[in-house]
Amino acid sequence: MQRLNELRIEIDNIDEQIIKLINERYRHVIEVGHIKKKTSHEIYVPEREKALIARLDKLNNGPMTPQALRAIYREIMSGAISLEKPLRIGFFGPEASFTHLAALGKFGHCATYVPKTSISDVFSDVEAERIDYGVVPIENSTEGAINHTLDMLINSSVKVCAEINMRIHHNLLAKCRKTQIKKVYSHAQVLGQCRSWIQENLPGVETIESSSSTKASRVASEEKYSAAISSTLAAEMYKLNIIADNIEDNADNTTRFLVLGRQEPRQTGDDKTSICYAIKDRVGALYDSLLPFKNEKVTLTMIESRPSKRKNWEYYFFLDFHGHHEDPAPQKALEKLREMCQFVRILGSYPRSRDIL
Structure with missing residues (x-):
């Protein structure tokens, strides 16, 4: 002693x-x-x-x-x-949502957090300087890209200034026993990420889409014989029992989030760049647009497409690559890309995240 x-x-x-x-x-x-x-x-x-x-x-x-x-x-x-200066951080979704958790993991508990009901609200509030930074989801390793975020990036003046990678663990929350559950509520993406588990463990149970996993938790706390798939923070908030944890089909289920600001970070030597571009409608145009990056040995990490919404079968392409747009190799590739494209926009160069929250 x-x-x-x-x-x-x-x-x-x-x-x-x-x-x-x-x-x-x-x-x-x-x-x-x-x-x-x-x-x-x-x-x-x-x-x-x-x-x-x-x-x-x-x-x-x-x-x-x-x-x-x-x-x-x-x-x-x-x-x-x-x-x-106390930072005001806007995030998509209600409190206890995964975007809220990602924002907390990036900015800590001393910032002021402002929930936003839509992704477009996060963008507009950053632009109008009502918040200092915004956090929105951009892609999930299981379900793919978040289309609304991609659409907003096309015309917004905000800059992508950081990225957050967070392992997503889903939990079945309820006040009743597992055998009593008749309905399961959650966001469509979350239900998709737990599809096999639900089919195997809750056969015949009705799944109902909700605007957010946090809202689903609130419904489950009020509605008899209902459950939600959500975070442990939501379980605490709504006094729900964790009936089963880590129920995602993919154990490596990860969501990537973007931090939106009004200024672009300087080069660090270990950066990533996001761009958006539109190509002329001709045979081999997409292939040709990727060649400059191959020739300059620039590593691509994501490519997605979205309809332009101006003309049928016209698309915008989104590209992520290693390096800052002011680095020599990416700079040369972008110069070549501009020569063959109708539109090229640098969404932001930012420090590459190697951590997973």
Whole structure:
């Protein structure tokens, strides 16, 4: 017992030093904030965040895991930014939605979060400066692209300034027993991601689409013999029991989110770029539009198409690739692309995310 007490005293002393050092760090942050205001610099700087996390990873010799270190510093940085200027972060969906969780994972608990009922509202609020940044889903590894987000990117003036990758775990929530469930509510994408599990474990149970998984949780909390597929945060919010966890069909089920802002980050040396373009209607046009990237050895990570909605069978193409659009190889590829396209728009270059929340 004596050794236990000694260790606890040492831990208390270390905690005192940690508090002193964090406050010393914050005093420097306040001074940085004053300089930023004078020079009209952005408060949140994605490229600085990436460099800081990379440096911390190199300094960490354990036993603390990289995930634990990043989680701790996420909140330290969130508190630091709030001292400079409390950020207003808009996100698509209600509280406890997966987009809300992704935003929390990116900006921490010291930001102010503003739920938005539509993806278009997130875009318009960033444009109108009613919020500092917006978070919207762009693609899921199981169900594919989020078409509404793609459509909004075509004409919006916002810039993609960061990306978030989050592992999506779905849970069956209810107040009744599993054998009593007659209806299951959730968002269409979520139901699709759990289709096989539902067929195997809830045969004959009616599935009903909801505008969000959080709204589904509220319905399940009010309607007898109903269940929802949603997050653990929604279970806490609506006092539902977790009947089954991790029920997604794909264990690696991951959703990618975009952070929308009004300014583009600088190059970091490990970036990603998103573009949108329209090609002339001719044989081999799409193939030809991809050749410049192959010739310049630029790695493509996503390609999607959407109808232009101006003319039948006319499409916009969305492309993601490794590198910043100001890097030499992507720059050359984009120059060639512009020569053959009616329209090319750089949606944003931003630090490439290698983490999965």
